[in-house]
Amino acid sequence: MHRYVHGYSERETERLYDQSLILEEMLHSDTAYPAGSMVLEAGCGVGAQTVILARRSPQAEITAVDISLDSLRKASALIEREGIANVSFQQSDILNLPFGEESFDHVFICFVLEHFVWPLEVLIELKRVLREGGTVTVIEGDHGSCFWYPETAESLRVWQCLIEAQAHLGHNSLIGRQLYPLLRQSRFNIRYVLPRWIYVDAGNPGPMSDGVNKIMIPMLESAREQALKLGLIDEAAWRKGISDLRRFAESPGGTFFYTWFKAVALK
Amino acid sequence: MHRYVHGYSERETERLYDQSLILEEMLHSDTAYPAGSMVLEAGCGVGAQTVILARRSPQAEITAVDISLDSLRKASALIEREGIANVSFQQSDILNLPFGEESFDHVFICFVLEHFVWPLEVLIELKRVLREGGTVTVIEGDHGSCFWYPETAESLRVWQCLIEAQAHLGHNSLIGRQLYPLLRQSRFNIRYVLPRWIYVDAGNPGPMSDGVNKIMIPMLESAREQALKLGLIDEAAWRKGISDLRRFAESPGGTFFYTWFKAVALK
Numbered sequence: 001m002h003r004y005v006h007g008y009s010e011r012e013t014e015r016l017y018d019q020s021l022i023l024e025e026m027l028h029s030d031t032a033y034p035a036g037s038m039v040l041e042a043g044c045g046v047g048a049q050t051v052i053l054a055r056r057s058p059q060a061e062i063t064a065v066d067i068s069l070d071s072l073r074k075a076s077a078l079i080e081r082e083g084i085a086n087v088s089f090q091q092s093d094i095l096n097l098p099f100g101e102e103s104f105d106h107v108f109i110c111f112v113l114e115h116f117v118w119p120l121e122v123l124i125e126l127k128r129v130l131r132e133g134g135t136v137t138v139i140e141g142d143h144g145s146c147f148w149y150p151e152t153a154e155s156l157r158v159w160q161c162l163i164e165a166q167a168h169l170g171h172n173s174l175i176g177r178q179l180y181p182l183l184r185q186s187r188f189n190i191r192y193v194l195p196r197w198i199y200v201d202a203g204n205p206g207p208m209s210d211g212v213n214k215i216m217i218p219m220l221e222s223a224r225e226q227a228l229k230l231g232l233i234d235e236a237a238w239r240k241g242i243s244d245l246r247r248f249a250e251s252p253g254g255t256f257f258y259t260w261f262k263a264v265a266l267k
Numbered sequence: 268m269h270r271y272v273h274g275y276s277e278r279e280t281e282r283l284y285d286q287s288l289i290l291e292e293m294l295h296s297d298t299a300y301p302a303g304s305m306v307l308e309a310g311c312g313v314g315a316q317t318v319i320l321a322r323r324s325p326q327a328e329i330t331a332v333d334i335s336l337d338s339l340r341k342a343s344a345l346i347e348r349e350g351i352a353n354v355s356f357q358q359s360d361i362l363n364l365p366f367g368e369e370s371f372d373h374v375f376i377c378f379v380l381e382h383f384v385w386p387l388e389v390l391i392e393l394k395r396v397l398r399e400g401g402t403v404t405v406i407e408g409d410h411g412s413c414f415w416y417p418e419t420a421e422s423l424r425v426w427q428c429l430i431e432a433q434a435h436l437g438h439n440s441l442i443g444r445q446l447y448p449l450l451r452q453s454r455f456n457i458r459y460v461l462p463r464w465i466y467v468d469a470g471n472p473g474p475m476s477d478g479v480n481k482i483m484i485p486m487l488e489s490a491r492e493q494a495l496k497l498g499l500i501d502e503a504a505w506r507k508g509i510s511d512l513r514r515f516a517e518s519p520g521g522t523f524f525y526t527w528f529k530a531v532a533l534k
Binding site: 142144145147148149174177178180181184185190192193194195197199201202203252253254255257259 | 409411412414415416441444445451452457460461462464466468469470519521522524526
């Protein structure tokens with residue numbers, strides 16, 4: 001099993017589906033592939049983005065790969081449930097794809113590079129299977145971009161634990177800021193790298209509560225055991241941190257900021 | 268003399284002018300006041316924003332106040348040099364303005380609240396001199412929003428020193444995230460609070476170099492003495508941090524992110 005900070009629980013699957021719907025407009029509304037084009041989604045996981053991609057490019061042929069057979073089963077069930085017909089799934093390691101050179105017109109990869117020790121190798125392998133002139137679309141978060149108000153020592157610490165637990169695996173949750181150099185090093189022709197940010201305050205209580213309760217806290221909880229096991233925090237501080245976050249999400253003076261980065265580059 | 272983290276040097280005046288021109292489009296392009304309206308700029312400093320305001324609202328009557336007579340002289344000289352006729356200056360403490368209730372149609376305040384121990388009191392005083400239905404426009408940065416790549420321990424430390432030196436004065440360079448609660452607590456009717464961000468990478472080497480060399484580093488240098496005096500850092504680490512920042516600004520893989528917040532609210 002690939003080591004992955006968020007694990008593979010049912011709760012985490014739900015978090016990934018909630019998150020993708022909440023963020024769909026902001027992250028994916030400008031991604032659409034032409035009829036007949038061959039698109040690779042590298043690291044589809046439980047299919048949270050796959051379903052969005054497939055709906056937004058209904059005439060493209062999408063091949064979605066992931067290393068986890070269990071995740072692929074969930075992704076496949078979701079796609080079937082949604083009545084989507086233009087996606088096929090394949091188990092594979094994205095560092096060693098079972099496709100020839102230039103097999104795809106476009107490649108899409110979202111929330112994946114952050115979970116690799118050598119993200120550059122992933123990009124180089126994606127480039128191999130991409131045709132000349134085809135695009136790669138990369139979306140990653142940057143946990144170092146996140147801040148909120150009011151903050152407490154424990155809520156900051158809990159967030160820091162997620163970053164550190166991921167770093168302990170050799171992975172990088174601050175990778176958003178590195179998309180430009182990574183794409184440059186893999187010799188892509190960069191069209192753009194841009195922040196896609198979310199700012200919410202109590203003027204928008206719905207998004208505020210959704211962002212914190214459906215994305216942020218479940219994501220943190222997925223790393224809870226590791227953080228405790230690594231001794232990054234104790235139980236009491238963890239509970240206080242999570243409870244502080246829940247409270248700030250309901251606070252009439254609360255605010256929250258986070259940015260992802262989206263990049264499009266040509267081979 | 269009001270205690271102020273950046274001081275009142277010539278170099279700092281130049282930094283403020285450079286900064287305002289670089290950021291004009293992003294921060295000020297949607298601020299314009301109608302002909303004949305009475306506008307207060309609270310805390311105009313050396314006039315860096317005043318000149319922009321006056322040009323963008325040429326038919327409005329702008330009153331610009333600041334507590335520093337020296338800054339007002341510089342502001343006044345700048346306005347004269349630019350041939351601008353719709354600004355008058357007055358020395359005053361913005362916690363105790365020499366104007367009656369409802370004297371102004373609109374109030375503008377930019378990069379000022381971060382330098383007050385009780386920013387709420389400033390907003391309440393501004394509200395007093397604003398007419399019912401008039402707007403207040405508030406712009407503030409948030410130094411906690413800033414990140415860059417590649418980062419080094421010393422470059423991070425130097426930036427942290429600026430935040431801490433300002434905090435040592437009781438001031439708050441993380442105030443951007445607090446505009447919503449502050450305006451709410453002072454009972455303004457908030458129209459919006461939104462991030463105004465800058466992301467630069469080596470794909471835009473000009474803005475990258477300008478942002479770091481003309482804004483970030485001069486701003487840091489203005490707090491250098493205090494940081495050293497407070498023992499927040501030693502000379503060698505400071506020099507290394509600044510030199511690392513200069514190098515990352517020229518790096519083909521460098522990236523930089525910062526966000527300000529702009530708010531408009533009604534009385």
